[in-house]
Amino acid sequence: MFPNMSTRVRFAPSPTGQVHIGNIRAAIFNWLFARHEGGRFLLRIEDTDRERSTPEALEAVMAAMNWLGLEPDEPPLFQSTRTDAHIAAAEQLLSNGLAFKEDKGGTGKGDCVIFRMPAGTDSEFDDIIKGRLTKKAEDMKDFVIVRSDGSPVFHLANVVDDIFMGITHVIRGDDHVENTFRHIALYKALGADVPRYAHLPMIVNAQGKPYSKRDGDAYVGDFRQKGYYADALFNYLSLLGWSPGDDREQLTRQELTDAFTLERVRSSASQMDLKKLTFLNGRYLADMSAADFETAASAYAGSPDWLQAGKAARFSEVCRLLQSRTKTLADVREWTYFFDRMPAYEQKAVDKLLRKEGVGVMLSAFVQKLGVVGFDHDSIESALRAAEAEAGLKEGKLNQPVRVSITGITTGAGICETMLLLGKDSVIARLTHAATNLCG
């Protein structure tokens, strides 16, 4: 297969807020298509809405793309720098008689430029995803391409820039389907080749409704913040509206690239499933090398109070112990008991496992035995079994009371491994504290 260097696609966000999950999915599909075709993936910042475009929003776009590994193949084009070209195109249409000036009135701002939709000509195009789409001439109206204040409107700028950038395939959300008939008319009026179109189905919220500003988890930043790993989110999103055609679901970027075709994209909306994303995320995390996992966990954790200088070695050990049971990097926040002097005791766990007749006495007995043996896995386990036997308990019955005493919670790695990592002094201090202050 020869790389088709002439294939050029673009992601064209407007920097007016956070990066929506549906938008980034469009970016991913564009990226995948470009890579699969051996073409180029470009970025155009549609920052012509001066009122709403902000530097923060631009930063959010760049951060999201960088995080997901969606670097464009050429420097981004800022649409705001292209105004002269947009106006020149409008002038051309004006002189060709394909557009006209008019004071639509009411605004009192003067003339705007209006594009004349070809009369009596029905419009149609073959969408790679949706198939043949048609629109009757009578259903299409003329539209403004330059505002009365002289600024170009989206349709004009979008088409003129796509022509300028040599875009061959426009892959975008299907909320743009209706615009396409207008855009095609503009291409033809401007004497340019019409690109191929592929309209992606929408992503809807857990209620099956379009995302609204009130929905959580609608933005890329939310997922990053919640501890999702970029590759896992990328993988999950690529499976929303598309599948490789076989039963694979966990695919590397290379596998996704190899398998991706627009023809396999479905045309109905799909719903986010956080449970499945979380499952996939856990798989990615578990499959990472210990070093990579530590890097990711550390990057996510940042420098919280509980993880100050000098704790790096311990952090590595904790990573190794808990990697396999980490679902999202946010789980790292629950590791504090390895670093603080005392754990934060969960009330429910204390009530259930410590506030029972005789538990304090048993824990004290266990402390006694721990004090006189070496502190290795086997010794700890023997001491635990001995304490249980003395109290007339079945093997393992003291595990959970001990766990709550030293970690404050009921879940975690193996109890002996946990004690080993915590260290003898710390374990004894916590058990003693629990036996005297928390048991009933």
Place this chain on the structure above:
RNA sequence: GCGCCCAUCGUCUAUCGGUCAGGACAUCAGGUUUUCAUCCUGGUAAGCGGGGUUCGACUCCCCGUGGGCGCGCCA
């Protein structure tokens, strides 16, 4: 209101006229793990309704229903 689009387990999906309608997440039941998670085994669970076309429809056509998008001097 008008125009366009969409419709398979709860969810993501496979199927491109002939399958016991497959897989995954979730869920339920077992097993492993002396906690939890993982992992293993098994179960429940789907073609929106009505007409056609055809020897045969989830698949093709029409109508209906439901949902979405569009109808800006926003993008």
